Amino acid sequence: MSQHSKKARRFLADAKRAAWHDETLWMVRCKRDRAAEAVDDWENLRGQASDIKEKALENIPQYIRQFKEAARQNGAIVMEASNHVMLQGYVATILRSNGALRVVKSKSMLTEECGLNEYLIEQGFTIIDTDLGECIMQLRREPPSHIVLPAIHLRKEEIGETFHKHLGTEAGASDPTYLAQAARKYLREQFLSAQAAITGVNFAVAETGTIVVCTNEGNADMGVHAAPIQIHCMSIEKIIPAMADLGVFTRLLARSATGQAVTAYTSHYRTPKPDGKMYIIIVDNGRSERLYHPTGRSTLKCIRCGACMNTCPVYRRSGGHSYGQVIPGPIGSAIAPFRDFRTAAGLPFACSLCESCSNICPVRINLHEQLYYWRQEMNSYRSTPILRKLIMKTAALVLAKPLYYRLAGSLGRFFLRYFPFMLKLPLRAWTRGRKLPRPERQTFRQWYARNASKHTS
Amino acid sequence: MSKTILVNNFIKNVRTAGAEVLFSPGEAAVSTDRWPGLLDFSKADLRLQYQTLENSEQWTDIAHALFCSRLGVAENGAVWLEDADMPHRILPFITRHLILRLATDSLVADMHEAYAKLGQDNFGFGVFISGPSKTADIEQSLVYGAHGAKELTVLLCD
Ligand code: SF4
Numbered sequence: 001m002s003q004h005s006k007k008a009r010r011f012l013a014d015a016k017r018a019a020w021h022d023e024t025l026w027m028v029r030c031k032r033d034r035a036a037e038a039v040d041d042w043e044n045l046r047g048q049a050s051d052i053k054e055k056a057l058e059n060i061p062q063y064i065r066q067f068k069e070a071a072r073q074n075g076a077i078v079m080e081a082s083n084h085v086m087l088q089g090y091v092a093t094i095l096r097s098n099g100a101l102r103v104v105k106s107k108s109m110l111t112e113e114c115g116l117n118e119y120l121i122e123q124g125f126t127i128i129d130t131d132l133g134e135c136i137m138q139l140r141r142e143p144p145s146h147i148v149l150p151a152i153h154l155r156k157e158e159i160g161e162t163f164h165k166h167l168g169t170e171a172g173a174s175d176p177t178y179l180a181q182a183a184r185k186y187l188r189e190q191f192l193s194a195q196a197a198i199t200g201v202n203f204a205v206a207e208t209g210t211i212v213v214c215t216n217e218g219n220a221d222m223g224v225h226a227a228p229i230q231i232h233c234m235s236i237e238k239i240i241p242a243m244a245d246l247g248v249f250t251r252l253l254a255r256s257a258t259g260q261a262v263t264a265y266t267s268h269y270r271t272p273k274p275d276g277k278m279y280i281i282i283v284d285n286g287r288s289e290r291l292y293h294p295t296g297r298s299t300l301k302c303i304r305c306g307a308c309m310n311t312c313p314v315y316r317r318s319g320g321h322s323y324g325q326v327i328p329g330p331i332g333s334a335i336a337p338f339r340d341f342r343t344a345a346g347l348p349f350a351c352s353l354c355e356s357c358s359n360i361c362p363v364r365i366n367l368h369e370q371l372y373y374w375r376q377e378m379n380s381y382r383s384t385p386i387l388r389k390l391i392m393k394t395a396a397l398v399l400a401k402p403l404y405y406r407l408a409g410s411l412g413r414f415f416l417r418y419f420p421f422m423l424k425l426p427l428r429a430w431t432r433g434r435k436l437p438r439p440e441r442q443t444f445r446q447w448y449a450r451n452a453s454k455h456t457s
Numbered sequence: 458m459s460k461t462i463l464v465n466n467f468i469k470n471v472r473t474a475g476a477e478v479l480f481s482p483g484e485a486a487v488s489t490d491r492w493p494g495l496l497d498f499s500k501a502d503l504r505l506q507y508q509t510l511e512n513s514e515q516w517t518d519i520a521h522a523l524f525c526s527r528l529g530v531a532e533n534g535a536v537w538l539e540d541a542d543m544p545h546r547i548l549p550f551i552t553r554h555l556i557l558r559l560a561t562d563s564l565v566a567d568m569h570e571a572y573a574k575l576g577q578d579n580f581g582f583g584v585f586i587s588g589p590s591k592t593a594d595i596e597q598s599l600v601y602g603a604h605g606a607k608e609l610t611v612l613l614c615d
Pocket of ligand 1: 309364
């Protein structure tokens with residue numbers, strides 16, 4: 001059994017929570033549908049977004065160069081980190097050289113991927129995640145389980161307990177408004193005492209050197225504008241050519257993510273504040289490699305909306321933590337093999353190939369095809385269990401010969417009717433969550449032979 | 458798109474985003490009776506006083522702050538603010554109640570038109586704001602005022 005299945009089973013052990021998780025994400029997915037349907041040229045927009053990203057990736061060195069020049073002209077300090085160690089080092093150096101010890105941070109999957117928090121804490125800095133969901137996860141010392149909704153796997157009672165322990169809210173209190181207000185108060189103190197603010201980046205515009213960050217809470221802005229030092233950490237694929245392209249992406253992002261027409265705040269940072277310093281760190285961390293891989297390149301189009309997670313029947317029923325990756329869900333499974341082929345082994349199989357992810361993705365990444373591709377790659381490394389291989393071989397044989405097929409059919413129906421437990425034994429993992437059907441008395445062939453004459457006119 | 462449709466769409470979407478819309482017959486509607494302690498940053502002399510963040514109390518106690526905008530987006534109720542509209546970048550975020558004044562002539566249909574209108578303008582910082590600050594991070598229950606403004610009013614004038 002794969003790591004994913006094992007962890008999924010643990011998640012499913014709490015049946016009520018699992019059902020809530022499934023229903024809630026489906027609700028988010030339905031909101032997305034309504035938002036998408038309200039836009040006339042939605043499919044056209046997806047096509048444009050995909051084209052812009054392809055073009056940006058095709059010419060990425062040129063756009064990065066243009067971006068760096070523009071950003072420097074704007075007064076920003078631009079650095080390039082080829083891997084996570086360099087990013088950690090740069091950030092620590094910037095903080096030290098500016099005498100900044102207290103740091104607030106808004107959401108950034110990149111810094112999560114690069115282990116920035118852990119490193120900075122080890123180095124003696126205080127670093128506070130300010131997105132409410134991420135703040136909850138940081139207090140609990142757990143990783144986020146979703147890229148847009150970091151605490152979606154938790155019930156409000158659990159969050160209430162966490163806040164009671166760390167923020168001194170009343171014991172047993174779990175009202176979301178009460179808890180959110182407590183967090184607002186705690187985080188305001190952090191914002192106003194921070195000496196530096198770190199943000200992730202949604203889009204970086206080559207033409208103007210502008211950094212764009214989208215949030216609903218306003219936490220990126222509270223941090224950036226209150227602290228004298230602002231540090232924006234972006235991976236290379238956040239580059240888009242021009243300001244006009246933002247028209248396409250801002251229309252797609254929030255609608256795909258939460259079903260809102262746009263995030264509450266779409267912030268454009270171009271120049272540092274008066275007397276402030278603005279740093280931009282452009283991080284590669286394995287992306288150049290993906291750029292020249294047959295499936296890897298298109299994973300770099302991702303705008304991190306989370307829609308593929310909300311729609312995925314496996315994600316909804318197994319929870320983000322079951323993937324064991326910084327980014328879970330379909331896109332996470334498509335990226336994981338690049339990060340560590342071995343630990344990613346089960347992930348492309350945690351997929352029903354229903355294609356829902358590819359159909360919903362605002363930048364049209366062919367996610368299901370990628371997962372299918374990785375299954376084959378992984379099989380060639382013999383990571384498929386022998387039993388599954390054997391079943392597939394037998395199936396190929398049976399399906400190829402009508403005689404075998406008919407024989408297998410009647411055998412199957414016979415056992416299913418009279419000795420169902422015999423089928424259950426070898427299929428234990430499969431039947432745990434499913435019922436075996438009652439077989440029909442006649443086969444389709446028999447039915448057809450009897451009825452064909454009646455229905456032809 | 459006719460102007461009436463544009464204005465109606467805008468109003469609908471501002472409300473969906475959790476903000477209220479008031480029609481302002483000029484300056485008269487904006488009063489300190491309605492909003493005690495209102496800071497009207499459309500006034501140049503007030504802008505001068507709030508340029509630096511010195512004593513944080515002065516900032517955290519701001520209840521009502523008003524800014525003038527030159528661009529609103531009908532499809533999502535977003536209103537644009539940039540450096541020129543505010544003496545300090547944190548103000549629209551730190552105030553408890555944010556009031557944005559906008560002329561109906563400043564409305565565009567969608568984000569494509571919005572960015573076209575911004576064109577090559579060299580703003581140092583600019584933001585589209587759609588509704589008050591919000592979070593649904595606790596069990597997907599919507600709560601206003603996660604960090605930024607808890608309430609938002611858009612004042613539409615002709
Ligand atoms: S792969 Fe597509 S759907 Fe999934 S998070 Fe990225 S952009 Fe969104």
